[in-house]
Amino acid sequence: MKKSILLIAIFLSSxxxxxxxxxxxxxxxxxxxxxxxxxIIPSSVQIIVDxxxxxxxxxxxxxxxxxxxIIPVVSIGNKHKKNTIAFLVDEKMNLPNDGYKLTINxxxxxxxxxxxxxxLNGLQTLLQISSAKDVKKGSIPFAKIEDYPRFEWRGMMLxxxxxxxxxxxxxxxxxxxxxxKMNIFHWHLTDDNGWRAEIKSxxxxxLKGAWRGPGEVLLPSYGSGDKRYGGFYTQADMKxxxxxxxxxxxxxxxxIEIPGHSRAVTASYPEIGCAISQELKSVQxxxxxxxxxxxxxxxxxxxxxxxxxxxxxxxxxxxxxxxxVNRANxxxxxxxxxxxxxxxxxxxxQLQNYFFKRVQTIVDKYHKKTDGWNEILKGGEIKPNTLISxxxxxxxxxxxAKKGYETIMMPGQYLYFDMAQSENxxxxxxxxxxxxxxxxxxxxxxxxxxxxxQQKLIKGVQGALWSEYLDRPTxxxxxxxxxxxxxxxxxxxxxxxxxxxxxxxGRLTHSHLQRLAxxxxxxxxxxxxxxxxxxxxxxxxxxxxxxxxxxxxxxxxTRQSALYTKPIQTKDYEQYxxxxxxxxxxxxxxxxxxxxxxxxxxxxxxxxxxxSENISEHVDKxxxxxxxxxxxxDARANGVVRTVSLFENDKLVQSFADExxxxxxxxxxxxxxxxxxxxxYRLDFTVENKETKESSxxxxxxxxxxxxxxxxxxxxxxxxxxxxxxxxEDYNAETYLRTDVxxxxxxxxxxxxxxxxxxxxxxxxxxxxxxxxxxxxxxxVEYSYNGIDFIKGDAFDYxxxxxxxxxxxxxxxxxxxGTNNEPLMASQDxxxxx
Numbered sequence: 001m002k003k004s005i006l007l008i009a010i011f012l013s014s015x016x017x018x019x020x021x022x023x024x025x026x027x028x029x030x031x032x033x034x035x036x037x038x039x040i041i042p043s044s045v046q047i048i049v050d051x052x053x054x055x056x057x058x059x060x061x062x063x064x065x066x067x068x069x070i071i072p073v074v075s076i077g078n079k080h081k082k083n084t085i086a087f088l089v090d091e092k093m094n095l096p097n098d099g100y101k102l103t104i105n106x107x108x109x110x111x112x113x114x115x116x117x118x119x120l121n122g123l124q125t126l127l128q129i130s131s132a133k134d135v136k137k138g139s140i141p142f143a144k145i146e147d148y149p150r151f152e153w154r155g156m157m158l159x160x161x162x163x164x165x166x167x168x169x170x171x172x173x174x175x176x177x178x179x180x181k182m183n184i185f186h187w188h189l190t191d192d193n194g195w196r197a198e199i200k201s202x203x204x205x206x207l208k209g210a211w212r213g214p215g216e217v218l219l220p221s222y223g224s225g226d227k228r229y230g231g232f233y234t235q236a237d238m239k240x241x242x243x244x245x246x247x248x249x250x251x252x253x254x255x256i257e258i259p260g261h262s263r264a265v266t267a268s269y270p271e272i273g274c275a276i277s278q279e280l281k282s283v284q285x286x287x288x289x290x291x292x293x294x295x296x297x298x299x300x301x302x303x304x305x306x307x308x309x310x311x312x313x314x315x316x317x318x319x320x321x322x323x324x325v326n327r328a329n330x331x332x333x334x335x336x337x338x339x340x341x342x343x344x345x346x347x348x349x350q351l352q353n354y355f356f357k358r359v360q361t362i363v364d365k366y367h368k369k370t371d372g373w374n375e376i377l378k379g380g381e382i383k384p385n386t387l388i389s390x391x392x393x394x395x396x397x398x399x400x401a402k403k404g405y406e407t408i409m410m411p412g413q414y415l416y417f418d419m420a421q422s423e424n425x426x427x428x429x430x431x432x433x434x435x436x437x438x439x440x441x442x443x444x445x446x447x448x449x450x451x452x453x454q455q456k457l458i459k460g461v462q463g464a465l466w467s468e469y470l471d472r473p474t475x476x477x478x479x480x481x482x483x484x485x486x487x488x489x490x491x492x493x494x495x496x497x498x499x500x501x502x503x504x505x506g507r508l509t510h511s512h513l514q515r516l517a518x519x520x521x522x523x524x525x526x527x528x529x530x531x532x533x534x535x536x537x538x539x540x541x542x543x544x545x546x547x548x549x550x551x552x553x554x555x556x557x558t559r560q561s562a563l564y565t566k567p568i569q570t571k572d573y574e575q576y577x578x579x580x581x582x583x584x585x586x587x588x589x590x591x592x593x594x595x596x597x598x599x600x601x602x603x604x605x606x607x608x609x610x611x612s613e614n615i616s617e618h619v620d621k622x623x624x625x626x627x628x629x630x631x632x633x634d635a636r637a638n639g640v641v642r643t644v645s646l647f648e649n650d651k652l653v654q655s656f657a658d659e660x661x662x663x664x665x666x667x668x669x670x671x672x673x674x675x676x677x678x679x680x681y682r683l684d685f686t687v688e689n690k691e692t693k694e695s696s697x698x699x700x701x702x703x704x705x706x707x708x709x710x711x712x713x714x715x716x717x718x719x720x721x722x723x724x725x726x727x728x729e730d731y732n733a734e735t736y737l738r739t740d741v742x743x744x745x746x747x748x749x750x751x752x753x754x755x756x757x758x759x760x761x762x763x764x765x766x767x768x769x770x771x772x773x774x775x776x777x778x779x780x781v782e783y784s785y786n787g788i789d790f791i792k793g794d795a796f797d798y799x800x801x802x803x804x805x806x807x808x809x810x811x812x813x814x815x816x817x818g819t820n821n822e823p824l825m826a827s828q829d830x831x832x833x834x
Contacts, residue, residue: 021134021141024511025125026486026504027181027493029147038139039104042083047072052089053116059247060087060123067127068138085109085126087119098183098249099148102126104140114148120249121147121181131518133511151444153408153460154492155184156485158477161191161257161264162222163467164210164231165477171244176482176519178248180489185245186319186462188255189233192263192286193221196232197254201304202269206232209264213821217267220821223471223772223798238312251315253371256305259355260325263289272298274333282326285774285823290326293355294335303362310366317387320359323373325352353379360386371408374400389462391416398449401457410462414442417484418466420770421524425589426469427480429770436508436526439463440487440501463488469771472798475522475585482516482523483508509543517583525580527588528564532573532595534617539564539578542588550578556590571620574705595702601687602632602696603639609687614680615701622675624704627668627683629660632696637663639695644685646670662687662697706731707832710754715739716747717825728829736769736828743776743825747816751830752787756808763831764814766799774826775799778818784811 023032047064049057054076061074064085072085080086085108093099093114100113100122111126113119125147130140156177160170174185189197195209211230212218220226233241242252263286266273272291279287291298309318327348330336336351345351356376360383363370371387374396388405390397391412400407412419412431419434420427432438444461463485470476490504509526516523526542541548549561550568557579564578573593580588598615619625627644631637639662645655653670660666672681689695713728715737723738728751737749762783767775781801782790787810793803803812812830 022132022507022510023129023135023141023143024132024507025128026507026512027490028498028504028507029125029145030495030498031146033144035105035142035144037106037142038136039106039109039142040139041068041070043070045070045072046081046084047074048077048080048084048086048088049074050078050087050089050116050119051076053087053113053119056116056120056247056249060120063123063127067130070138080108080110083108085111087111087113087123089113089116089119091115093118095146096148097152098181099146100125102143102145102147104129104143106142109140117183117249118148120178121149124179124181127179128511128515131511131515133514149181149493150495151458151460151492153184153462154182154489155186155253155408155410155460155462156182156488157186157188157255157410157462157464159188159191159465159467160196160233161188161194161467163470163477164194164196164229165467166231167233167237167241169477170241172520173477173481174241174245174248174250176521177485178245178250179515179519180485181493182485182489183250184460184462185250185252186255186464187241187252188257188466190255190257190264191261192282192284192289193218194230194232195264195268197238197309198232198234199305199308200235201308202301204268205265207268209268218264219823220777221773222468226777226821235308235312242313252313253315253317253319254309254313255319255321256309257321258302258359259291259293259352260289260323261286261321262291263287265291269301271295272301274329274336276329276332278332280326280328280332281823283324286326287823288329290329291355292333292335293330293351294333294337294339299358299362302359303365306359306362306368307366310363310368316369317371318363318368319371319389320356320363320376321373322352322356322376323391325375327352347379349379351379352376353382356382377403377405387459391464394446397444397458398446401450401454404457406457406459408460408462409442409444409458410464411442412464414439415461415463415488416466417463417480418469421480421484422527422589422591424591426476426770428466428469434484436484436487436524437501437505439484440491440499440504442491443496444491445496461488461492468773471772478522479524482521483513484524486512486516505543509546513582517586522585525582525586525588527591528578528580530576530578530591530593532593535569535571537568537570537573537576537593539567542580547581548578549581550576551590552576559584559587574703595700597698598683598701599685599699600697602636602694603687603689604692604694605689606692607689609689610684611687612682612684615683616680618701619672619675619679619681620677621703622672624706624708625670625672626702626704627666627670628700628702629662629666629697630700631662631665632698636694636696637661637665638691638693639687639689641666642686642688644668645683647682647684648672648674648679650680650682662695705833707757707759707834709757709832711830712752712754713737713749714752715749717741717743717749720824723826728827731829733769733829736826738774739825741824742819742822743779743816745778745816745818747825749814749827751812753810756785756810757832758808759805759832759834761833762803762805762809762812763833764801764803764812765828765831766796766814766826767828768826769828772799774822774824775820776814776816776825776827777820779814779816782813782815783809784813785809787811 100118103110111122195205210232213228274292374390388400397409528548529540548564549557551557554575577590579590599613642659646653708731717739720738727735780795781793784790
């Protein structure tokens with residue numbers, strides 16, 4: 001009996017040991033078996049590298065040393081010896097490409113890969129095991145792993161045109177991709193705002209087209225300001241990057257952005273563009289940024305460019321883009337129109353198709369295949385071996401696969417990592433607010449829309465980081481990339497049935513964030529959640545042992561701010577901000593205190609819901625209040641909201657009768673003028689779900705932190721009718737003014753209040769909301785207490801300026817002293833603090 005008890009105790013002890021040693025591998029392997037015990041790495045351990053993986057021997061050595069602190073002796077061979085670590089290639093393994101088997105036992109460590117890339121994937125798993133939080137340094141727990149990727153294409157794109165990243169930054173980026181078993185680096189080298197690849201047959205592409213600023217052929221943009229900005233990669237640089245990536249199991253696919261997004265080309269060689277007098281703007285506001293399809297010499301130029309690219313980049317694909325082409329240029333170009341007449345074309349999409357067929361012939365000539373954005377499917381047939389990068393949405397990937405093309409799924413709504421990660425963070429918003437959880441939720445194969453054969457055409461998955469707004473703050477490229485790329489790696493590698501957000505988040509926060517920190521990545525940490533209820537702020541850290549600090553004066557918390565340790569009693573919750581701090585380089589965004597929803601619903605039936613809620617405990621002051629309807633998930637954004645009414649003491653305050661779709665995330669403005677703590681408030685609204693689809697949302701009611709006094713705005717500048725001056729009067733943070741031309745010395749915008757406004761601070765913002773595009777670089781603000789006499793305030797800094805009036809303000813004026821050197825100028829509503 002005692003013996004049995006002892007055996008049980010030993011078993012439970014070993015089980016506890018196994019459970020404690022979480023390996024936290026990302027992406028999650030196909031099959032993991034852990035056993036009791038660990039291989040203790042000898043101080044003079046020998047690493048054996050198969051000759052077929054010899055090009056990666058130095059990388060294996062340095063990586064192993066960095067993660068374990070032990071400098072190994074490396075030899076080339078194909079036999080595993082006792083107490084050694086062997087990296088061997090076995091092409092006969094019954095595994096998919098890039099697959100591997102990892103065995104760790106008392107004899108040593110053996111990694112067998114289907115290919116050299118499989119060996120490197122095994123290396124990454126070994127390095128992650130050695131750096132897991134629960135694993136003692138210098139030891140590797142016994143384990144047996146069989147692993148292989150779900151998709152053959154696991155890619156990430158980095159835009160080096162809008163912002164130029166030096167060679168070392170690119171090499172670091174490749175290292176981080178390799179650590180996540182990614183195998184494609186899509187290098188976006190050319191665009192409107194800079195040509196970054198040396199082409200010896202066309203030297204002006206980099207002598208001129210790699211630079212922007214005063215006196216350059218390209219105007220300043222995306223925060224580059226009134227200085228010369230730019231750079232490029234020499235052919236030697238690019239060959240070095242290719243070799244560096246290859247040693248890490250990554251192929252580099254270059255992108256030549258044609259025929260649109262080519263202002264850097266046409267500014268350097270104007271004859272390449274269409275000979276037109278009109279300045280027809282692209283969707284980004286660029287002019288003359290399209291190759292002339294009807295100019296025969298352009299195909300000779302493209303031949304020389306593609307030839308040089310094909311010599312530098314051994315990867316089988318060249319990406320030739322094809323997105324967002326401003327075809328209006330062709331419609332006004334004599335040569336393009338003559339070509340249309342000659343070929344019998346009836347629309348400009350056929351011209352686009354003609355262009356791509358010509359380019360594909362050139363690509364084929366140099367023994368490469370063509371990759372292009374999903375727009376190249378328009379206008380006619382293209383070669384069947386074309387690869388389609390579906391970026392505009394999942395439906396475009398479905399369309400591509402149905403047409404028989406191999407397809408890379410990279411919908412902007414999930415995998416464009418230039419998207420903001422929350423409402424209050426910097427970044428694009430046109431596709432979605434995309435945090436790590438949303439990115440992780442993406443499923444690349446839409447089973448219900450494709451046949452099994454069509455599903456096989458989904459070759460893989462890819463993320464993208466466009467760099468328009470990566471100029472600041474420092475290292476923002478890292479903040480936008482991780483841990484979202486960690487999520488992307490699991491989408492591309494792990495089995496669909498193994499994907500689980502809670503499990504992934506556990507591995508990420510338990511060990512993997514520290515790995516990212518050890519790699520030197522300034523990643524985005526997860527913010528805490530702060531909830532206000534009944535006079536108390538309660539904060540939930542994002543994970544165990546997370547450090548949360550707070551500020552009670554409305555400022556962003558710093559590392560010197562107070563540490564949150566227990567609930568905070570206060571009625572002034574609006575001023576509190578909270579933030580997670582990981583290390584000196586890493587923190588989360590600061591978050592404000594949230595109030596609980598005032599209402600919610602969830603249904604999947606066809607029905608009408610009449611909802612009435614007493615919201616008295618949520619209303620605590622007079623002011624402007626916003627009611628928001630937020631779907632709990634994209635798939636649950638069905639139905640409509642209508643007949644929304646707010647009552648004070650059973651008396652109607654305000655009502656909205658029109659119907660709004662839940663997908664539009666309705667935001668309704670209410671004014672509460674006579675708040676009294678004895679008042680009662682009721683919210684009534686109707687939800688109609690018209691189909692048997694899920695409709696689920698939370699309803700929030702929050703007081704605006706700003707004043708919204710009646711204002712009239714005038715300007716010396718001509719407005720764009722789609723973005724009129726009147727947008728500066730609506731206090732909607734998402735609407736803004738756009739002019740039709742760049743601003744110039746002497747231009748102005750005047751905000752005049754109907755009645756003088758008492759304010760502690762007024763923020764004056766230019767540019768597109770959330771983005772530093774079309775900002776005022778040269779100018780200052782003035783303000784007046786009587787509407788006649790103006791006081792000069794501060795100059796604009798990165799498009800923004802603030803004033804701190806001592807009396808009620810009658811008018812605020814933007815005074816411009818020089819051009820912003822961009823195609824146009826934009827301005828926003830004033831933010832008027834009480």
